[in-house]
Amino acid sequence: MTKVKKAVIPAAGLGTRFLPATKAMAKEMLPIVDKPTIQFIVEEALNSGIEDILIVTGKAKRPIEDHFDANLELETNLIAKGKNELLKVVEETTDVNLHFIRQSHPKGLGHAVLQAKAFVGDEPFIVMLGDDLMKDTIPLSKQLIQDYEKTHASTIAVMEVPHEETSKYGIIHPEGQVEEGLYNVKNFVEKPSPDQAPSDLAIIGRYLLTPEIFELLENQAPGAGDEIQLTDAIDALNRTQRVFAREFKGKRYDVGDKFGFLKTSIEYGLEHREVKEALEDYLIELGQELLDKKTVDEVPETKEEQ
Numbered sequence: 001m002t003k004v005k006k007a008v009i010p011a012a013g014l015g016t017r018f019l020p021a022t023k024a025m026a027k028e029m030l031p032i033v034d035k036p037t038i039q040f041i042v043e044e045a046l047n048s049g050i051e052d053i054l055i056v057t058g059k060a061k062r063p064i065e066d067h068f069d070a071n072l073e074l075e076t077n078l079i080a081k082g083k084n085e086l087l088k089v090v091e092e093t094t095d096v097n098l099h100f101i102r103q104s105h106p107k108g109l110g111h112a113v114l115q116a117k118a119f120v121g122d123e124p125f126i127v128m129l130g131d132d133l134m135k136d137t138i139p140l141s142k143q144l145i146q147d148y149e150k151t152h153a154s155t156i157a158v159m160e161v162p163h164e165e166t167s168k169y170g171i172i173h174p175e176g177q178v179e180e181g182l183y184n185v186k187n188f189v190e191k192p193s194p195d196q197a198p199s200d201l202a203i204i205g206r207y208l209l210t211p212e213i214f215e216l217l218e219n220q221a222p223g224a225g226d227e228i229q230l231t232d233a234i235d236a237l238n239r240t241q242r243v244f245a246r247e248f249k250g251k252r253y254d255v256g257d258k259f260g261f262l263k264t265s266i267e268y269g270l271e272h273r274e275v276k277e278a279l280e281d282y283l284i285e286l287g288q289e290l291l292d293k294k295t296v297d298e299v300p301e302t303k304e305e306q
Ligand code: UTP
Pocket: 010, 011, 012, 013, 014, 015, 016, 017, 018, 056, 103, 105, 106, 107, 108, 109, 111, 112, 129, 130, 131, 256
């Protein structure tokens, strides 16, 4: 059996939900406290045993590439000032086998993944969306690899979402579980309205795919939003070979959404060595202020004012 060694991180979307911040900067570079989102994704890949990573970039390619490259001027400066801790933090980002390719037009996630065809070759691989952070005791990519080691089949990560939100996601039509949390799938539907959705199990940003997906992507007509949809190609793949869905039970953070980004920053801040205590005190104080304000706003008006 071929080992899963390669990951593809599509990071070429327009990030319209986060404008104007994403006008000149990829949303994958937005920092969570002090680390760009994409660095968390790269770390998840490495912690899952991935050896080679391809990042699909768009116009804002340079900052991503520079972030994972050595910065000699900065390193020399940190050495001269004896800032060894910071030096270690900076150097950690360069110790990865990274490759880059450009998606010249953002024609959709499926089209972004297709750019990885030559890099992937004839091997199974992982797709990790650059704006989705996943937290669990076993990294989600590793869970998918463990499934692959048993099934030798493509496996897509899914998670239960509120029924009224199905139109934001690819949704699966499950057909029974082969083991706890691992579903057979009848079909995959991109962004169905709640009344059309076959379940509330939504595709989230991790996919383990067999290389046969590329031929399907090459022939995939544009779907929802006039984009080449990865979900549509996965649905086609499921008609010729088995594709499973693994239900993720950990926590997912959608960093490409404004509110999602704020929640992620707060929750990661509450675990960050340097700021956690100050942030906790601040949140308690702020929470109390908000509660007091709410109580005052809710107190009935005085008799004279009535
Ligand atoms: P999103 O659905 O979040 O799309 O893409 P988007 O265009 O980046 O963001 P919004 O909705 O306009 O705010 C999911 C992932 O797929 C990548 C994105 O970078 C993101 O990581 N993507 C999407 C591409 O690489 N290329 C594309 O053409 C579309």
